[in-house]
Amino acid sequence: MRVVADPDALDRRFDAAPDPIGQGKRELVLAPNRGRFVRKCPGTMGLVCCNYWVIDLAEGCSLDCSYCVLQGYLNDRRIRLATNIGDLVDQIDAELARWSGPARFGTGELSDSLMFDPALGLGAELVEIFRARPRATLELKTKTDNIGGVITAPPASNVVLAWSLNRPSVIASDEKGAAGLDARLAAARKAVEAGWKVAFHFDPLTLGPGWEEEYSDVVNRMFDAASPDNVAWISLGALRFHPSMKKIIKRRHGESGILGAEFVLCPDAKMRYAKPLRRELFRKMKSFIDARAPSAPVYLCMEGIEMWNAVFGHGPARACALESVFG
Amino acid sequence: MKGVTFASLPLADINPDQRFCFSHPVSSDSLLDSVRENGVLQPVWVVGDEAGEKTLVSGFRRLDAAARAGLPTIPALVFAVTAPYDLFIRHLDENTATRELNSVELALAVGSAIANFGKSHDEVMDGLAPRLGLERSRKVLDDLLAIAGFGPAARELASAKGVAPGRAAVMASCGDGDRETLCRWLLDHRFGVNKSLKLFETIMEIAEAEKIPVENVIEDVETSITDDMDPPARAARMFDLISARRNPQLEKMKNDFAAAVKSAGLPGGVEIIPPANFEGRHIEFRIRAGDAKTAVTRARAVADAGEKKLNPLFKWI
Numbered sequence: 001m002r003v004v005a006d007p008d009a010l011d012r013r014f015d016a017a018p019d020p021i022g023q024g025k026r027e028l029v030l031a032p033n034r035g036r037f038v039r040k041c042p043g044t045m046g047l048v049c050c051n052y053w054v055i056d057l058a059e060g061c062s063l064d065c066s067y068c069v070l071q072g073y074l075n076d077r078r079i080r081l082a083t084n085i086g087d088l089v090d091q092i093d094a095e096l097a098r099w100s101g102p103a104r105f106g107t108g109e110l111s112d113s114l115m116f117d118p119a120l121g122l123g124a125e126l127v128e129i130f131r132a133r134p135r136a137t138l139e140l141k142t143k144t145d146n147i148g149g150v151i152t153a154p155p156a157s158n159v160v161l162a163w164s165l166n167r168p169s170v171i172a173s174d175e176k177g178a179a180g181l182d183a184r185l186a187a188a189r190k191a192v193e194a195g196w197k198v199a200f201h202f203d204p205l206t207l208g209p210g211w212e213e214e215y216s217d218v219v220n221r222m223f224d225a226a227s228p229d230n231v232a233w234i235s236l237g238a239l240r241f242h243p244s245m246k247k248i249i250k251r252r253h254g255e256s257g258i259l260g261a262e263f264v265l266c267p268d269a270k271m272r273y274a275k276p277l278r279r280e281l282f283r284k285m286k287s288f289i290d291a292r293a294p295s296a297p298v299y300l301c302m303e304g305i306e307m308w309n310a311v312f313g314h315g316p317a318r319a320c321a322l323e324s325v326f327g
Numbered sequence: 328m329k330g331v332t333f334a335s336l337p338l339a340d341i342n343p344d345q346r347f348c349f350s351h352p353v354s355s356d357s358l359l360d361s362v363r364e365n366g367v368l369q370p371v372w373v374v375g376d377e378a379g380e381k382t383l384v385s386g387f388r389r390l391d392a393a394a395r396a397g398l399p400t401i402p403a404l405v406f407a408v409t410a411p412y413d414l415f416i417r418h419l420d421e422n423t424a425t426r427e428l429n430s431v432e433l434a435l436a437v438g439s440a441i442a443n444f445g446k447s448h449d450e451v452m453d454g455l456a457p458r459l460g461l462e463r464s465r466k467v468l469d470d471l472l473a474i475a476g477f478g479p480a481a482r483e484l485a486s487a488k489g490v491a492p493g494r495a496a497v498m499a500s501c502g503d504g505d506r507e508t509l510c511r512w513l514l515d516h517r518f519g520v521n522k523s524l525k526l527f528e529t530i531m532e533i534a535e536a537e538k539i540p541v542e543n544v545i546e547d548v549e550t551s552i553t554d555d556m557d558p559p560a561r562a563a564r565m566f567d568l569i570s571a572r573r574n575p576q577l578e579k580m581k582n583d584f585a586a587a588v589k590s591a592g593l594p595g596g597v598e599i600i601p602p603a604n605f606e607g608r609h610i611e612f613r614i615r616a617g618d619a620k621t622a623v624t625r626a627r628a629v630a631d632a633g634e635k636k637l638n639p640l641f642k643w644i
């Protein structure tokens with residue numbers, strides 16, 4: 001550990017390292033965030049927006065998922081953690097003052113919400129900030145099982161602990177450093193038992209040998225761990241990536257099989273599975289969920305209204321269970 | 328210039344030092360024509376040692392052209408023995424000042440600095456990369472070293488104008504044998520650089536996804552096309568077939584859509600355009616007309632087709 005006056009003056013990109021992205025993941029910068037670190041997720045034109053405010057408390061992630069957009073996204077390859085929590089609180093209040101509807105906040109956009117929680121205990125601190133602001137909902141999204149510091153506090157009705165889930169074969173090959181499926185679901189069970197609301201994100205859904213059986217099994221195990229009454233929402237998002245990510249995935253994650261399926265370029269300049277494949281993927285997932293919890297609040301991530309219609313038979317406006325998300 | 332003399336040297340007396348050779352391709356027919364007409368106008372560089380040996384360090388293309396033109400001698404600047412790497416850098420600077428090196432030449436220069444002059448990766452990034460106009464990046468260096476290991480066919484594709492090292496390095500993603508087979512096939516069919524690189528990637532993806540050798544993908548496409556097509560049409564058809572094999576769902580949507588357009592029975596001059604890759608919510612109905620009457624007639628034909636006939640066009644939404 002070293003203390004420096006200006007962390008930005010140090011090497012931020014590690015371009016001379018054999019694996020600059022991996023090298024960046026080994027450096028943690030603790031510094032005040034001098035800019036805005038609460039921002040409304042801009043969504044993408046033509047796609048349905050889910051009213052999400054992103055808290056960039058951390059930028060960069062210690063996990064190393066093959067499909068992670070951050071590999072090609074952040075100029076500073078180090079993990080940066082903001083230390084000026086007081087400014088964060090002011091910015092949250094400013095956003096809430098400007099917005100009258102329900103608002104979801106999350107720290108899991110540019111990082112994993114709980115990756116450093118055993119050491120830093122930021123999760124518990126955020127819970128208390130939001131407990132005092134009941135109009136807002138906080139989602140702590142993770143691929144870890146680091147919930148010990150959070151669930152020791154009394155549950156907060158406006159805080160949701162969320163897990164990103166995938167099929168075990170994808171977790172094994174493409175989510176390096178993340179907890180296994182068993183550990184994530186065990187943590188979710190513990191959270192529910194402690195009285196917390198939970199959520200699940202199947203994102204990215206991937207195609208590959210045995211995907212139907214695997215996802216069906218994951219959905220069943222998910223509801224074994226958390227009964228539908230305790231699930232705040234479930235999101236479904238199919239694998240998508242900027243074309244430039246293909247090279248990064250091949251170079252850094254040669255063992256990954258996620259690029260094997262059929263992709264097409266979409267209007268938002270991202271590669272996605274061809275439409276019939278996505279439709280099949282979402283419909284199957286919806287059917288697995290319906291079999292256990294027909295009224296569970298499910299939404300699609302980064303998809304257009306036509307895909308909502310094809311999967312749910314209606315758009316988000318008619319999804320009553322999701323009023324708090326899309327209201 | 329101090330320590331440099333001018334001489335007209337017999338070609339047979341000059342030994343090329345391959346450490347200094349990064350010109351690609353070395354043989355140039357246009358240069359040969361010029362040499363035949365005007366002789367070698369610009370002296371090559373040689374280093375003369377105490378025993379009188381003359382080693383070529385710059386002018387590999389000129390020497391090749393002079394030999395092919397049957398010239399007995401070539402004008403040369405003879406350098407006294409000097410530090411080889413310093414001369415390598417001077418030779419490099421001389422080249423980069425007058426022309427843009429292609430990806431293979433950049434790769435050969437960087438590869439030679441490491442393999443032949445014992446420079447470390449860091450030394451190359453710090454000292455050579457700026458001279459060559461390259462980003463100081465390990466990835467760029469890795470790409471170049473991969474390209475330096477390419478065989479002749481892959482080099483021919485990678486050295487095409489406008490192909491940056493990062494783009495050419497796409498071809499590093501497979502074994503030497505597959506790469507040469509594939510590149511030779513692409514060159515034989517004259518697909519053009521952009522299509523070749525796209526096909527290279529697509530064929531590799533097909534081979535990987537279907538777990539079959541590259542040769543099988545090539546053979547399949549060759550045997551599915553009749554021999555009587557003219558070469559450009561044949562190449563275009565092969566490109567379409569390979570793309571369709573990689574994107575079967577997209578191909579099916581295209582075919583379904585074309586069938587639906589046909590059965591809608593709309594007149595010529597009405598073009599129906601789906602969004603790119605069927606991603607999007609709108610179909611474009613484009614009416615082409617040279618006068619108002621035709622425009623109205625064609626628009627009416629669309630209206631008369633009715634919802635029932637037009638509905639299948641929107642099935643993919």
